[in-house]
Amino acid sequence: MRRIAAVAAVLVLAACDSTQPAAAPQTSAPAPAAAVESLPNCAADVPSRVLPEWARTGFSEKEPRMPYVLGERGDIVAIIFGYPLHQPPLPDRSNKILWVSRAPLETGSPLVIEGRLDGVGEVTTREVGGGPGPSIIDLPRPGCWHLDLKWSGHTDTMRLTYQKK
Template identity: 50%
Template sequence: MRTLAVVAAVLLLGGCTSATEAQPRAGEQCGETIRTDALPEWARAGFSWDGSGTKHVYSAEGDILAILFGHPLSSPSAPDRSNKILWVARDQYEHGDLRIDAELAGTTTRAEAKVAGGPGPSIIDLPRPGCWHVTLTWPGHTDSMDLTYGAPSP
């Protein structure tokens, strides 16, 4: 089994936005659908059951799954919980990094992160609460999904 390194560096590429801009605007919705049904068979490695009850989000094309061990995701991260996401790719791929390019809905705020070695465990901290559209690129594949980051609970 290959070792996956987690790169925790997240670079803020865009400008600052106000708190009202960080939330989806009227008429906009975050396309994220958090599921808790059984994980697909291709995403069950390391699970001793079918994964039912585990929060997860499918990508637009269904080529990658985000298993949200840090749910609810928050920005900044909660003091008692990290934004841990396990990325699981449906198909085999050549060795290479998973690149995450994120854009906050309704703004010009962007961020990027990298999971060294490709899909696997990560801590993904994004700079603002809101609906983030993420484009995921790994060797031979590109897919996307929306992820919601809330403000941490007081």
């Protein structure tokens, strides 16, 4: 019995050896690399950059550059043709957004957008019939909008800024 206790004590002391680096605990799976490009803090400046490969259908360039915001999960992208977005909309340019899904689509399933203006509790809902695709998304006020996106059984979130006219 003493021998087992001595072996156990040696094992406990070896486990406490500070010369070995401890592995960092992993609480969840790492986010996809593409999700790093999202705008978690609602930056007002959305730079033009090369679109993700899966979002290039319909573009003639090999590496098209557009201002876009990637969903936090990396499952949807908002390509902003009407950049910067404004509220109220500008008289000569609409708030055009092309929504492209990385996830498979169900025919006829709409994209439902629930928006919350930072600091305000009210929810504004918009719907893009037929699912992700071209849209004009006008929101009621300027500011940073947190969007909950739902389509074809998928969900994602992102933040978009609407500037004051």
